[in-house]
Amino acid sequence: MFLQTIVNGLLLGALYAIVGMGLSIVFGTMRIVNFAHGQFVMAGMYITYTLFTAFGLDPYVSALVSFVLCFLLGMAVYRVAIHRIIRGPEMNHILLTAGIGLMLTNLAQMVYNTNQLTINLSYSHRDLVFGGLRINIAYLISFLIAAVVAALLFWFIMKTETGRAIRAISQNAAAAALSGIHVTRVTMLAFGLGIAVAGVAGTLLLPIHYVDPSVGDAFSLLAFIIVVLGGMGSILGSAIGGLLIGVIAQLASYYLGQSYSDVLTYVVFLLVLLFKPSGLLGRSRV
Amino acid sequence: MKRLRAWILPILVLILFALIPFTASFYYQQIFFYIFLFAGVGFAWNLVGGYAGQLSLGHAAFFGIGAYAYALLAPHIGTGPAVLAAAVLSTVSAAPIGLICFRLRGPYFALATIAVAQLLLVLATNQFKGLTQGAAGLLVQGMVPDPSLYYWVALGFMVVAFAVTALLATSKTGYYLMAIREDEDTAQTVTINTPLYKLYALLVSALLTGVGGSIFAANLGTIQPNDVFSAAISNQVVFLAILGGAGTLYGPLVGAFILEFASDWLKNSVANVTWLGDANAFAFFLYGLLIVLVVMYMPAGIVGTVAKWRKGRAAHVHAQRTTAGV
Secondary structure (H helix, E strand, O other): OHHHHHHHHHHHHHHHHHHHHHHHHHHOOOOOOOOOOOHHHHHHHHHHHHHHHHOOOOOHHHHHHHHHHHHHHHHHHHHHHHHOOOOOOOOHHHHHHHHHHHHHHHHHHHHHHOOEEEEEEEOOOEEEEOOOOEEEHHHHHHHHHHHHHHHHHHHHHHHOOHHHHHHHHOOOOHHHOOOOOOHHHHHHHHHHHHHHHHHHHHHOOOOOEOOOOOOOHHHHHHHHHHHHOOOOHHHHHHHHHHHHHHHHHHHHHHOOOHHHHHHHHHHHHHHHHHHHOOOOOOOOOO | OHHHHHHHHHHHHHHHHHHHHOOOOHHHHHHHHHHHHHHHHHHHHHHHHOOOOOOOOOHHHHHHHHHHHHHHHHHHHOHHHHHHHHHHHHHHHHHHHHHOOOOHHHHHHHHHHHHHHHHHHHHHHOHHHHHHHHHHEEEEEOOOHHHHHHHHHHHHHHHHHHHHHHHHHOOOHHHHHHHHHHOOHOOOOOOOOOOHHHHHHHHHHHHHHHHHHHHHHHHHHEOOOHHHHHHHHHHHHHHHEEEEEHOOHHHHHHHHHHHHHHHHHHHHHHHHHHHHHHHHHHHHHHHHHHHHHHHHHHOOOHHHHHHHHHHHHHHHHHHHHHHOOO
């Protein structure tokens, strides 16, 4: 059973990993303290839910729709609001994005009410059995897509010209501007990309996790926990952090009880902040 | 003379507040109860978040500890001692919380305070269910015989919280805290013991917040962990202080006034508009929009912006007089 719990943790953790990777681009790299990250995960979940109930669209197809819509939404939010305060104190980032989060949460409540919504796929209750280990098919597909998204994101940041520009801005925005990088445009793109990844994470979570207006706040905190655990500015670190939190949460919930998975997650977070603030793979910061 | 003049406005406002219960209905007395209560907690937050510039997003931790300390102890030791115990316990709990969180700066401090408050929320809901009754709720013994008297309790609390923050903010400690806000490293360089002063501000802040929590619980009559430990409480305190003006003396009161009346007006006026769906959610949507607009266009808050504007005008008048040779 121990092994089974670890496997479940890794399957869930892969989804947490891309929730964290989205924030890693926004917070770890662009230094925008986005307290509304979880609300964009929620947006992805509601987009997927709506497409599924209205048109019967398979969630793994609507991942693309989530990506595009959240990308546009993210860039718009950046251009209209965040861009104006990005050079200001971090306190203002937090307050502004918390305000945006409050708007999104309550917009969702106005449209969808507070019900916990789930979707029922034909394959969401079927398991594959590998020598005693049971693996839910919905989890497995989400896991595989999450792995592909993570790989693509890593490739984009590390190998493309735009990715290089994003990393350059994170190291020194002024020097990046002097080398001919359009800082505003690239930052907007990076923010949009981080939000788009959050939206995809929401899509992949929906077959296995309910959605209601309150999930946004929970995922926001979770995303920060993952990014800090993995290490600031390290996208790979966030992936590992997500997997780790998934395993910790599953182990705690199996051996100690459901509510302990939150308790243990917060305790691990506080311990990491205290004793290893640079995270698992992070460089020094501040 | 100038010192005397500074007292005129607060005393006039206080007389006005003292007259309200004789003319207002119980409904409005309760609205004023929440204005005073949250203004008082806002004053307390302002010491840490406004003057010292440490963005605590977890003040619900102290609020909840105060509320539960009062609720659990009042039947055994009486209401007065229970409020005292709430003050002591929330202050004592602030010491380890401060020692942990103040090792971090900026957004990491804010995140740590959220994590602490969330941790307490989960613990109070599940692990300490035997003590708190969890989500089922805990009956709270009243503080005063008549519900309308809570108006006075909250008013008294606010006056005390204001006096404490005003005294601290205008003393040497207040200037040390502001120095920490402006530049912590420089403050340290000029030999200010920054960890000590930050902790001092947090202890005073937690004491007042804990008392606020106990009054809140007594007025409500029954509490669940979600009423007092939730992020909604932490956020409300922060937002009203920011709206009024963080780091200004009167900011939290102005912010609490506007937020309470605006949300009351909104809830009543959109309650029958069906196409909006949930009227409460619509009110909170506008609340979020207000925060966004304030941060974008008026980050100093209402009081801070007015003060800046007046300072600018005074400088302008002064310049005109000097050039005119007056």
